[in-house]
Amino acid sequence: MKVVAGSSSHRCAKELAGILGADVVGVERKVFPDGEVYVRMLGGVRDEHVVIVQSTHPTNALVELLFLEEAAHDQGASEISVVVPYFAYSRQDRVFQEGEIVSAKAVAQLLELKADRFVTVDPHKEHILGFFGVEAHGVSAVPLLAKHLEGRGVDTVLAPDKGALDRAQFAAKCLGAEFDHMEKTRLSGTEVVMKPKALDVKGKTVAILDDIISTGGTIATAAAELKRQGARKVVAACTHGLFLNNALERLRGAGCDEVVCTDSLETSVSSVGCAPVIADVFEERRS
Numbered sequence: 001m002k003v004v005a006g007s008s009s010h011r012c013a014k015e016l017a018g019i020l021g022a023d024v025v026g027v028e029r030k031v032f033p034d035g036e037v038y039v040r041m042l043g044g045v046r047d048e049h050v051v052i053v054q055s056t057h058p059t060n061a062l063v064e065l066l067f068l069e070e071a072a073h074d075q076g077a078s079e080i081s082v083v084v085p086y087f088a089y090s091r092q093d094r095v096f097q098e099g100e101i102v103s104a105k106a107v108a109q110l111l112e113l114k115a116d117r118f119v120t121v122d123p124h125k126e127h128i129l130g131f132f133g134v135e136a137h138g139v140s141a142v143p144l145l146a147k148h149l150e151g152r153g154v155d156t157v158l159a160p161d162k163g164a165l166d167r168a169q170f171a172a173k174c175l176g177a178e179f180d181h182m183e184k185t186r187l188s189g190t191e192v193v194m195k196p197k198a199l200d201v202k203g204k205t206v207a208i209l210d211d212i213i214s215t216g217g218t219i220a221t222a223a224a225e226l227k228r229q230g231a232r233k234v235v236a237a238c239t240h241g242l243f244l245n246n247a248l249e250r251l252r253g254a255g256c257d258e259v260v261c262t263d264s265l266e267t268s269v270s271s272v273g274c275a276p277v278i279a280d281v282f283e284e285r286r287s
């Protein structure tokens with residue numbers, strides 16, 4: 001087995017290779033003056049099971065992944081597994097308005113062309129795995145995030161909305177904490193209002209857990225409301241930290257005492273490596 005470290009997922013790829021006892025294949029990557037992407041795999045993969053690790057954000061990273069799959073295929077890999085810790089384009093998981101496409105399906109159909117298997121971490125919605133015509137796995141980083149939060153005295157784990165309650169419930173169970181959800185109304189792509197929630201957080205340490213922090217609007221609004229209600233400490237945790245438009249500053253300014261995410265996207269607060277839960281998929285296949 002060889003693990004190819006795509007440019008957006010170096011850290012995760014190296015940790016995964018370490019766990020699986022596989023060699024890492026580096027990638028030379030350039031962007032031409034016209035914006036086109038060039039990739040070259042720096043190691044042979046003939047007759048090997050190749051595991052390519054590459055999140056698909058930003059869009060050039062998706063192009064890079066498609067090229068790496070092509071390279072592994074052309075060089076005679078015996079099997080190709082595609083690990084996409086953060087699956088960008090998966091939030092458009094259905095047609096909301098006439099004329100739209102389901103981008104999660106469109107990208108899945110591209111990724112499966114040269115792949116035998118797909119693995120992602122905390123997909124926004126589980127049903128997107130059904131868009132793949134090959135074996136597809138969604139693993140959860142919530143146990144790893146919960147482990148990271150151990151020892152911080154978390155009393156309450158909150159989902160920012162009802163849809164995210166399962167993750168909060170699972171983390172709360174790991175931490176022996178209570179759980180609940182906030183009530184959110186989204187006004188626009190960047191504006192969110194939280195309806196007051198009848199929840200007693202006074203004097204408590206609260207962890208807010210979401211799958212994605214994008215602009216930080218959702219969590220910032222929740223954190224400010226929780227602090228207003230007297231929460232002692234607010235920790236914001238997510239699997240995928242995009243942190244667009246100075247989101248980290250926004251979150252801290254809104255009252256988040258700590259922000260943590262996984263390395264599905266490599267950021268300054270990616271304190272949790274998601275390789276162990278990805279490795280489980282491959283370990284299970286071996287046993």
Ligand code: R5P
Pocket residue numbers: 160164189190192210211212213214215216217218219
């Ligand atoms: C939405 O369904 C997701 O779970 C997140 O709540 C959302 O992507 C967060 O976006 P933002 O950080 O821009 O509020």
